[in-house]
Amino acid sequence: MYKILLVEDDESLGYLLSEYLKMKQLDVVWEKNGTKVMAIMEQNLFDLIVLDVMMPHTDGFALASQIKDKHPNIPFIFLTAKSLKIDVLKGFSLGAIDYLKKPIDEEELVARIMAHLSRLEKTSPVPPQDDIIPIGTYDFDSRNHMLLHKGDSIRLTARETELLKHLIQHKNNLCSHKDILLGIWGNNDYFNRKSLNVFITHLRKHLEKDPTIKIENVHGRGFILKVGH
Amino acid sequence: MYKILLVEDDESLGYLLSEYLKMKQLDVVWEKNGTKVMAIMEQNLFDLIVLDVMMPHTDGFALASQIKDKHPNIPFIFLTAKSLKIDVLKGFSLGAIDYLKKPIDEEELVARIMAHLSRLEKTSPVPPQDDIIPIGTYDFDSRNHMLLHKGDSIRLTARETELLKHLIQHKNNLCSHKDILLGIWGNNDYFNRKSLNVFITHLRKHLEKDPTIKIENVHGRGFILKVGH
């Protein structure tokens, strides 16, 4: 299920579009106020952003370049009444993947969004061939949600597996709360952060048989999986 | 260098577009006859196809689905005078990644093509940036909040890390109280200045194993991190 951020101040168009997109099984967050976008993006991981260029108090182009700075890999589409050629070109030069002129045809917008999303699946970083990864005296089999240790095997739950995978992928490097939560939970709020702590405890318990493996906390930042070489 | 197939029967538009695309360093093959397309594709590997829907003797939609059958991974863009909504939707349902209505603006088409092509490139995973800075016999790993010294590692707190980073960035140069406090604490008052002193002490303690590293005070001004060559 894809998650879309729709930034549109116009009540009726915004409502129409978000309903259309929801009909297509998309998870839509509709934000009317451009100034809140950066904050929302700290809390959520989106697959695509649809951005109205002309909004009160907000320059859509400026907002787009802010987004691009902080989240360079999230594609965005401009929506605008500005059909001046120079603006279209500006939109693309900012990195837009599409640019639609008002009046917007909802069905066409949805078709375009679906086209872009289906391309994501093809080009997205190849599903990493999950072999069995050795870690200390353990072997981690992420495909089968298992942790093997000297003959006996420990079953991991889905969350435990994802979290351990994330930590292993960044072995010996700090994984920020934010990245972990956005990557695994999809959003970053107070409760999920509590949940993360619980799973860290679980993983520590699972990994305690090899004392050279440690999941260390970096106060206020996140966690590091350290493995003695 | 990307290779583009342009299928367009109209002489003047075809010429214009192919010249524009060549100007962008693209390798363009311009074919006027839709019936020859499949044969050409046997001989060449294209990154993108631009396809006019309305051509004599050829139904662009039918051609597109033939292409898609044989080469499912090559993206294509429709060019057409048919601006009927039903046709636009048909275009996308056939798997088009874009659909432009005539009259075509060459620059916009080029911008859209470039946008699509640049998305192709974005497949590289994570740029593992190493920002470990050597300082004397230490190595400072600011990302992980660590100071490494001959095998063992010292964990730094958030403030310690920021302060050391600031000092290192201005190695051998005076860092004024004011700049440090404004840069790290955000404001420069009596109490934060006291705090700064405490952290300077912490850093001195952490760095004491290399006597060539000194954090010197400049009375009434600030601090200098001095590192023996």
Add this chain to the structure above:
DNA sequence: AGTTTCATTAATTTTTCATTAATGGAATTA
């Protein structure tokens, strides 16, 4: 329906760390 599994939420204890306080030493100036 009954059971199991598991993510989430809650409640509690423990730890971490920036700040503040207190004290004595150093540099500067009169």
Add this chain to the structure above:
DNA sequence: TAATTCCATTAATGAAAAATTAATGAAACT
């Protein structure tokens, strides 16, 4: 050299963050 301001250090404080254990409830099985 006396007075004053500035710095260095150690320790105390308190708030926020993290760890742990337990409780809850929904979904997937039997």
